[in-house]
Amino acid sequence: MRLPDSISKRSVVAVLLLSSAVTSALGARFADWARPKLEVMLSPFSDAGMYVSTSLRSRLASLGLPASRPDPEKEQLRAQADQLRYALESERLKYLEQMQTYHIGEQLFGQISDGFRCTLIPARVVASDPLPYGANRIASRMQGYAAPLGASVTTRDIFTDRSKALPDNLAAMTTEALVGRIVESGEFTARLQLVTDRGFKVNACLWRNPAIGREAQVTVDGSQVRQRLTDQNSRPIPVQVQGDGKDRLVVRQQDANNNYQPGDWLVTAGDSRFMPDRIRIGKVDQVLSDRDHPLLVTLTIKPDADLATLRNIYIVVPLNEPRGGD
Amino acid sequence: MRWILFAILAYLSLLAQTTLGSLLVIHSQSIGAIMPDILAIVAVFFALALRNGVDVAIVCWILGLGLDLTSAGGAPDLSVVGPMPLAYAAAGYIVYKLREAFFRDKASSQMILAMVFCLLAHGLWILIQSLIAIRSVTFAMFGQMLLQALLLGVYSALLAPPIHAMLRRSERWFITAAGGRGGRER
Numbered sequence: 001m002r003l004p005d006s007i008s009k010r011s012v013v014a015v016l017l018l019s020s021a022v023t024s025a026l027g028a029r030f031a032d033w034a035r036p037k038l039e040v041m042l043s044p045f046s047d048a049g050m051y052v053s054t055s056l057r058s059r060l061a062s063l064g065l066p067a068s069r070p071d072p073e074k075e076q077l078r079a080q081a082d083q084l085r086y087a088l089e090s091e092r093l094k095y096l097e098q099m100q101t102y103h104i105g106e107q108l109f110g111q112i113s114d115g116f117r118c119t120l121i122p123a124r125v126v127a128s129d130p131l132p133y134g135a136n137r138i139a140s141r142m143q144g145y146a147a148p149l150g151a152s153v154t155t156r157d158i159f160t161d162r163s164k165a166l167p168d169n170l171a172a173m174t175t176e177a178l179v180g181r182i183v184e185s186g187e188f189t190a191r192l193q194l195v196t197d198r199g200f201k202v203n204a205c206l207w208r209n210p211a212i213g214r215e216a217q218v219t220v221d222g223s224q225v226r227q228r229l230t231d232q233n234s235r236p237i238p239v240q241v242q243g244d245g246k247d248r249l250v251v252r253q254q255d256a257n258n259n260y261q262p263g264d265w266l267v268t269a270g271d272s273r274f275m276p277d278r279i280r281i282g283k284v285d286q287v288l289s290d291r292d293h294p295l296l297v298t299l300t301i302k303p304d305a306d307l308a309t310l311r312n313i314y315i316v317v318p319l320n321e322p323r324g325g326d
Numbered sequence: 327m328r329w330i331l332f333a334i335l336a337y338l339s340l341l342a343q344t345t346l347g348s349l350l351v352i353h354s355q356s357i358g359a360i361m362p363d364i365l366a367i368v369a370v371f372f373a374l375a376l377r378n379g380v381d382v383a384i385v386c387w388i389l390g391l392g393l394d395l396t397s398a399g400g401a402p403d404l405s406v407v408g409p410m411p412l413a414y415a416a417a418g419y420i421v422y423k424l425r426e427a428f429f430r431d432k433a434s435s436q437m438i439l440a441m442v443f444c445l446l447a448h449g450l451w452i453l454i455q456s457l458i459a460i461r462s463v464t465f466a467m468f469g470q471m472l473l474q475a476l477l478l479g480v481y482s483a484l485l486a487p488p489i490h491a492m493l494r495r496s497e498r499w500f501i502t503a504a505g506g507r508g509g510r511e512r
Contacts, residue, residue, distance in 0.1 A: 009380040016387045017412060024408030024454065031398070031407045038395040042341060049345025056349055127344040127396065132351065132359035132474050133452070134399005138344070183404060191398055198467065199403060245470065246358040308353070 036186020039127070043140050043189055046127040054125075054309040061309070118277070120154075120314040121147065123190065135197035135243065136183075139190050139313060147190040151182045152268075152275040152316040155305045177304035178202075178268055178279045179313060190315070194307050195281060198245030203269035204281060205236035206251065206299070208260065216259035226257070238269060241281065241301060249282060249301040253290070256297045260287050266301050273318060280304050327381050332372075332500050333388070339368050340392045350481075358474055362481040363444055365389045367489045369414060370440045373421040374430045375501055382422045383415045390414025390447070400455045400471065403462055409454035410447070417446035431494075433487035440486035444479035 023030045127138040139153075154176045180200065184191035193200050208216060210231045217224050218233040227233060237258060244250045254260065264284040268275045285302040343364045351361040372385045390411035398404045421443050428435035452471045456463045 009378075009384065013380055013383045013387070013415070016384065017415060020387070020391075020408040020411045020415075022408070024406050024412070024458070026408075027406045027458070028404060031404065034407055035395055035398065038392070041337075042344065042396065046341055046345045049341060050348075053345050053349045128348040129397050129399050130340070130343040130347060130365075130393055131363075131397040131399060132361045132478060133471050134397065134405070135359075136397070136399045138396070184398065193398075197399060199399075199462075245467065246355055247353050248355065308348070308351070 032184055035184060035191070036189055039138050039186060039189040039191075043126045043138065046138070047124065047140070050126050050128070050311070053128075054311050058306075058309045061306075118316045118318050121317055123147075123153075123313050123315055125192070125310050125313060126189070133245075134199075135180075135194035135245070135307070137180075137192045137194065137310060139192050139315075140188060147182045147185045147315045148274075148317060149182055149185055150274050152178060152272070152279070153180050153182065153192050154178055154279055154314050154316060155310070155312070176279055176314075178275070178281045179303070179305045179307060179310060181274070182315060192313070194243070194310075195249055195303050195305075196243040196245070196247050196307060198243050200243040200249075202241060202275075202281075203271055204239055204241045204251075205267050205269050205278065206239050206254070206258075206260065206284075207236045207265040207267060208234050208258070209264050210234045212261045212263050214259050214261060217255065217257035224257075229259075236267070239266075241266060244300070247303075247307070248285060249303065251299040251301065253293070253296045254299060256289070256295050260284055260297065260299055262286065275316060327376065327378075327385075328500050328502065332385065335368070335500060336365075336389055336392055339365050339389070340396060343393070344396055352481075357477065358470060360474065360477045360481060362485050363393075363448070363478055364482075364485070364489070365393055366414075366444050366447060366482050367440055367486045368493065369418050369447075370421055370436065370443050370486065371490050371493045372500075373418045373443070374425050374436075374439070375497055376422070379419055379422045382418045386414040386418030387411045400452070400459075403459045405455050406458055409451050409458075413447040413450035413454070416450065417443045420446060436486040436490045437483040441479040441483040444482050445475065448475035448478060 023034075123139040125137045126140045129136040178195060180192045180194040180197070181202075182190050183193040195202075208214075208229055210229055212229075214229055215226055216229045218227050218229065219225075219235060220227070220233065237254075239251045239254065241249045241251045249266070251266070262284050266281045266283065267278040268281060270278045282301040282303040284299050286300040288298045288300065290296040290298060347361060347364060351359050353359055366389075369386045369389050373382045376382050376385065388411075390413060391407075393414070394405070394407045394410040397410075421439050424439065424442070428439060430436075449472065452468070452475060456468050456471075
């Protein structure tokens with residue numbers, strides 16, 4: 001392809017470099033317009049590549065040395081038991097909240113059901129961020145619907161037990177976990193910011209798992225006392241959580257007297273327009289002391305969802321959110 | 327230079343980077359994600375193969391633009407479009423100038439130049455994006471991204487020889503034989 005004689009390649013380079021400077025200066029305005037255009041061209045073919053990538057990654061993750069590989073049946077049962085306990089605790093807390101008029105708003109606590117005040121729009125992750133500095137995914141969505149910016153995104157995993165006979169009501173269970181939110185939305189694709197991205201922040205609640213025996217500071221009749229944590233005195237503690245830019249979330253400057261332990265749950269606060277219910281985010285992975293403040297701790301949270309193999313997701317859209325709104 | 331075929335190669339490389347590239351990611355709790363930059367390896371190939379520095383700059387600019395249009399992470403705010411084409415073009419031209427000191431077909435040369443390219447391009451990108459988002463980027467974040475860029479360079483350097491070997495076989499599809507050393511630049 002030859003250029004006309006009147007145009008030199010050097011002038012082409014100069015124009016290209018100048019245009020880069022201009023688009024950099026335009027910032028998000030140009031980026032929000034331009035990115036979806038290329039994502040549309042990529043998504044038809046990237047879906048297949050993403051399927052190969054996530055399938056292989058899942059397969060590789062399940063491989064391991066026979067001696068150290070955990071029994072998959074035990075792991076599955078453990079996960080189901082954890083889910084049962086979570087569902088039971090959430091129903092118990094809802095009852096207690098209603099009984100004590102601990103009103104946080106009209107919220108369900110637990111599984112998303114047909115009575116949920118949001119619509120779940122299925123989408124699929126078709127491409128990942130090509131650079132390692134951020135945690136984003138490109139998702140394709142239902143045609144004709146533009147995901148609103150800020151909409152929460154969850155997974156919906158189905159646990160099935162194929163080996164052992166369990167009562168029918170335990171054979172299949174659904175759970176969901178928050179994986180991120182929509183930060184860019186185009187005609188056919190949307191960009192999903194994962195919960196581990198350093199720009200991700202959300203109001204959440206830390207829920208100390210009563211199954212982990214410990215003494216901790218609890219609120220009884222309006223005053224703070226130190227008691228053994230039980231089903232009756234365990235309450236969610238409001239926090240703000242953000243991604244650490246690696247593969248965890250971080251909750252900073254928490255009172256050490258609350259005696260957080262690995263295994264405690266982190267759920268969304270349920271006070272957002274885009275997430276009016278409580279959805280699991282992850283579990284406490286580490287409790288780190290703050291060197292400067294001995295009475296404070298920093299918690300690292302491991303996301304419940306496997307973000308490395310993320311494929312099928314659900315965009316949570318409130319029922320009163322206008323379709324195609326930004 | 328056959329630009330249409332190159333555009334197809336750039337598209338396929340970008341596709342590989344955004345899909346299969348996630349298979350190559352190594353997650354470290356202390357550092358973050360470590361992954362190679364396939365487009366940088368392709369850019370270095372053309373920087374070694376092309377005979378015209380201006381063509382090298384254009385090729386690298388196109389590859390950098392593809393990368394910027396598909397990536398949004400970095401600073402806490404979404405990154406802007408523009409710094410990576412600039413960084414790629416600059417790094418590509420520098421590699422083009424440095425290539426006289428290397429043997430193109432040697433694996434060590436390809437690895438060293440791939441690493442140099444990645445350090446220059448990604449370092450410049452991180453600097454520009456951090457300056458743009460200076461209110462939200464901390465020194466710790468900046469340092470972490472630079473460390474990731476260093477490891478990205480090492481990872482890309484390791485993958486450079488096999489990818490260059492594949493591209494070498496199809497070199498004549500993209501690069502015409504016409505034009506010689508010191509050929510007329512337009």
